[in-house]
Amino acid sequence: MTLLDLFGRNRQIVDWKKQLQKKTRQLVMGLSASTKALAIASSLEEQEKSLVITSSQNEAERLASDLISLLGEEKVYTFLADDTPLAEFVFSSQEKIFARLEAMKFLSDKEKNGILIINVAASRLFLPKPDIFKQSELILSVTEEYNLDNLVKSLSSNGYKKVSQVLSQGEYSLRGDILDIFERSAQYPYRIEFFGDEIDGIRIFNPENQLSLENVEQILIEPVTDLLFTEEDYARGQKNLEVALSTVFDPSLKSYLEEVLSSVREHFHHADIRKFLSLFYQKEWTILDYLPTHTPIFFDDFQKIMDKHAQFELEVANILTDDLQNSKAVSNQQYFANNYQDYRKYQPATFFSNFHKGLGNLKFDALYQFNQYPMQEFFSQFPLLREEINRFRKSNYTVILQANSDSSLQSLHKTLQDYEIHLDYIKEKDIHEKAVQLIEGNLVQGFNFVDEKIVLITEHEMIQKKIKRRIRRQNISNAERLKDYNELEKGDYVVHNIHGIGRYLGIETIEVSGVHRDYLTIQYQNADRISIPVDQINLLSKYVASDGKAPKINKLNDGRFQKTKQKVQHQVEDIADDLIKLYAERSQLKGFQFSSDDQHQVEFDNAFPYVETDDQLRSIQEIKKDMESDRPMDRLLVGDVGFGKTEVAMRAAFKAVNDHKQVAILVPTTVLAQQHYTNFKERFNDFAVNVDVLSRFRSKGEQKETLEKLEKGQIDIIIGTHRLLSADVKFSDLGLLVIDEEQRFGVKHKEKLKELKKKVDVLTLTATPIPRTLHMSMLGIRDLSVIETPPTNRYPVQTYVLENNKTVIRDAVLREIDRGGQVYYLYNKVDTIEQKVSELKELIPEASIGYVHGQMTEVRLENTLIDFVNGEYDILVTTTIIETGVDIPNANTLFIENADHMGLSTLYQLRGRVGRSNRIAYAYLMYRPDKSLTEVSEKRLEAIKGFTELGSGFKIAMRDLSIRGAGNILGSSQSGFIDSVGFEMYSQLLEEAIAKKQGKETKRQKSNAEINLQIDAYLPSDYISDERQKIEVYKRIREIDNRVNYEHLQDELIDRFGEYPDVVAYLLEIGLVKSYLDQAFVALVERKHESVIIRFEKISQQIYLTQDYFEALSATNLKARIGEQQGLIEVVFDVRNKKDFEILENLLNFGEKLVEIKNRKAE
Secondary structure: OOHHHHHHOOHHHHHHHHHOOOOOEEEEEOOOHHHHHHHHHHHHHOOOEEEEEEOOHHHHHHHHHHHHHHHOHHHEEEEOOOOOHHHHHHOOOHHHHHHHHHHHHHHHOOOOOEEEEEEHHHHOOOOOOHHHHHHOOEEEEOOOEOOHHHHHHHHHHOOOEEOOOOOOOOEEEEEOOEEEEOOOOOOOOEEEEEEOOEEEEEEEEEOOOOEEEEEEOEEEEOOOOOOOOOHHHHHHHHHHHHHHHHOOOOHHHHHHHHHHHHHHHOOOOOOOHHHHHHHHOOOOOOHHHHOOOOOOEEEEOHHHHHHHHHHHHHHHHHHHHHHHHOOOOOOOOOOOOOOHHHHHHOOOEEEEEOOOOOOOOOOOOEEEEOOEEEOOOOOOOHHHHHHHHHHHHHOOOEEEEEEOOHHHHHHHHHHHHHOOOOOOEEOOOOOOOOOEEEEEOOOOOOEEEHHHOEEEEEHHHHHOOOOOOOOOOOOOOOOOOOOOOOOOOOOOEEEEOOOEEEEEEEEEEEEEOOEEEEEEEEEOHHHOEEEEEHHHHHHEEEOOOOOOOOOOOOOOOOOHHHHHHHHHHHHHHHHHHHHHHHHHHHHHOOOOOOOOOOHHHHHHHHOOOOOOOHHHHHHHHHHHHHHHOOOOOEEEEEEOOOOOHHHHHHHHHHHHHHOOOEEEEEOOOHHHHHHHHHHHHHHOOOOOOOEEEEOOOOOHHHHHHHHHHHHHOOOOEEEEOHHHHOOOOOOOOEEEEEEEOHHHOOHHHHHHHHHHHHHOEEEEEEOOOOOHHHHHHHHOOOEEEEEOOOOOOOOOOEEEEEEOOHHHHHHHHHHHHHOOOEEEEEOOOOOOHHHHHHHHHHHOOOOOEEEEOOOOOHHHHHHHHHHHHOOOOOEEEEOHHHHOOOOOOOEEEEEEOOHHHOOHHHHHHHHOOOOOOOOOOEEEEEEOOOOOOOHHHHHHHHHHHHOOOOOHHHHHHHHHHHHHHHHHHHOOOHHHHHHHHOHHHHHHHHHHHHHHHOOOOOOOOOOOOEEEOOOOOOOOOOOOOOHHHHHHHHHHHHOOOOHHHHHHHHHHHHHHHOOOOHHHHHHHHHHHHHHHHHHOOEEEEEEEOOEEEEEEOHHHHHOOOHHHHHHHHOOOOOEEEEEEEOOEEEEEEEOOOOOHHHHHHHHHHHHHHHHHHHHHHHO
């Protein structure tokens, strides 16, 4: 028996379910959160589908979470819209649209059964006609014929975006006869190859490397937008707009409507298209029209729904009035469907409510009153819980205790045993009547259902532990693919190994006496340009500086860059010396060897309420291993804001305490010390560990007492600012030091830390990401653990980009306060910040507002922040000072004024301040209404808006930040040197210096032969048109080093771009020839008239003897002679009357043989 069965046996519930089929209206009273969910879930047995309507988005998400834990994800769908109508127009996020489409599909699919949850705002959205939605699905099968142009047209009208390379859902790209589509619900994109109009093959491919994975016979392509217009709709919209235009006299409205109209004529969606839907669609279709007949609707709390409708109406009216005043609307426009009456009249319907009165004048066919109470909270008072359970037991109740996860079930079981609370059953699938049992589940709220004598007590009600909300997971390709940020774009600054810093102008194909070659053009001072052949692309790297400033461009051939480069080389050698010395010293030291994990440690690790990410687990392993060795640990843990570094540190701390050692945690600010103190106290609560804090917030007396306890060893974990480094702080037995954001401590503190590092294990945490290239060179020197994956239950931050708009601000703030949260308001002008605060007070009188900025005294600043953390203010108006690590999980809405002025990395850091709990967070990036954005800032905001998934778009921000990070690790004096040659070259030089000092200097393995065979070989634009992909392929050709990857590259090109022309075949083959000749140290291959000259480098004479050249020649069938020119060996082939492919084949055999001889000698 399940909880559902038990609940469903109730007589009233049975009666109510019988009536669901009939056209009736029923009223159900007395049920609250979880029991309502139980009732709705149990109705599914009788029904195929049902619809639940709630008043707000928050309510809908709460109910969805309960239903998912009762029925599983595959039975629960949501169709939601923002509660503020304006948000629908300002910006809508891809996740939301995908979830909506999924819901629409579920309703039109006869096979599926389940429950759809919508909120009031969503019930009023205009949708395409249900038949049109059904027809918009495309089915493509192999060997069928389709007109490619029409297919691409219908993809566009279904919302797919055309790109040059498909990376995420909702994109397509067309290259010749190859069409790539990333379908909305697919995990991988499809590649469709046409032969004329017939589909020749369909394959699934991996977007990261663009290679095919497997073949499929048939695919279904679903729309990625809920705006689907037919030709008739466009015609209707155009006609209505033309009619409206003919009556308009206001010039600005006229130009606005003309703009909308011209986009309609081109069948293109205008940015404000959602406001005009009523002019396009023939009728007001809404989600109601998608419901199969006789589907029951449940109104979850009808009073609230009525209030919401009224409020919604008012807000919509206000928006329309504003738009009419700002000449952005015509009077007969309708923004949302007026279908409130349709819902009221709808039958079969069930109204959940707590009171009978106030339901308007609705007549009900049946009335059910239940006796049910929400569960009280026990706040870990187990004796009280025991009494309650015994009382229930006496009255023959079924008692269910619910834990959130397997690990918390184990620990809860142990606690219950300690308090002698007897359980009849543990972790069984079935519920046993009239017994006490402990199960695993995710219902949000407990209850006492008197009618059936069922009691459910959740973990949260027993011990105040947060419950994880369940959400329906979506297949959104997490575009975490940090594309190589060295991708060159036109206009980028580049560093050439010899000429220095210039600007990249693009690829051009130059034809010299019938032979085409692709060149990269770079511009230097005085508009001097050089063109370098693409095969020398390795001499270029993208210029990246420590703060994204534009560099000074070098002059061609003035030798300055070489001097700079030498300066940096000396500098780097000094660093390498220091690093190596430090490392050598540390490897000599002996430290405390911690014992391996025991039962207590396992319990502590399991008490973590969330699922760890793989990176977290790996880092924890690495740290524990270091602690268990006898060398003092010095590990750097790098992870983005909020990726769970603290938990890793806590486990290390527990390990130390478990071996009776003390732990010191050093943080840069008082506020952080307080926060860490609260977090650590909560996390170590159930384990006998004493946590204390040293900071300004403690009185002198308290501080003195703390210091005494510390010396006596009565405190296990001490948290504090640099006060911990003072001379009067004495430990009884310090075992582990955790440093948060080391780069923010001063020089003298660092000295003190260096002393400590020699004796105890040290773990340093930092949120500034460190560049990969640096990782490599630092790896030998400092132990690094990196956390790159965001935690699972983090929702992406919903990011809106919009003009500064008072109503949006007010609504968003009120919504956040309504769900018990707080708001950051970022305003970066210190002199007018107080004025801003009073403006906001006027706008939102019901909120309490505090503010901070950098010119306050530190004391005042910290006091305000602490008050905000403790919830004294609803809104904190602040300058960018919050960028530095205050953790307020309760602040989940962020406004940034004049966001167009901020750098990406700042915006990113700021956005990392919200969305730190498992609630959906909102970030509003605003710019001044009257201002047209500069191209750069528009790009920047666009970029950030696209980055809603955690991670993804911060390619750029990561880059800015990571270089800052590099400077931090190497010391600030370095950033000037990094800037002078660009970051890539700097890391290369550092790596070489370290290798050299460690005696690992690498011998040159191959030459870089220059090849001029006068064979036409390049990548024509009609084969690969996109410049970036062209460069990528050239790079890949450079990397060919044997026949196997030569063949792989051939296959890949055919797979991605279709069959290639001869010039490409030659290009690949020359690439292979070059790779062999490079390994044989050839300097030059040149074709002159009737012969091909191959000149070897000096070094080749250390490998080959004269007879070796003859042996290699025997592999060819060309006449040849061997000679010497200025001490270098030359082989001259006679190629009279030979075709290009014959020459290449012979050169290939020659090179292959030389490499074979070289390898033979090396053995």
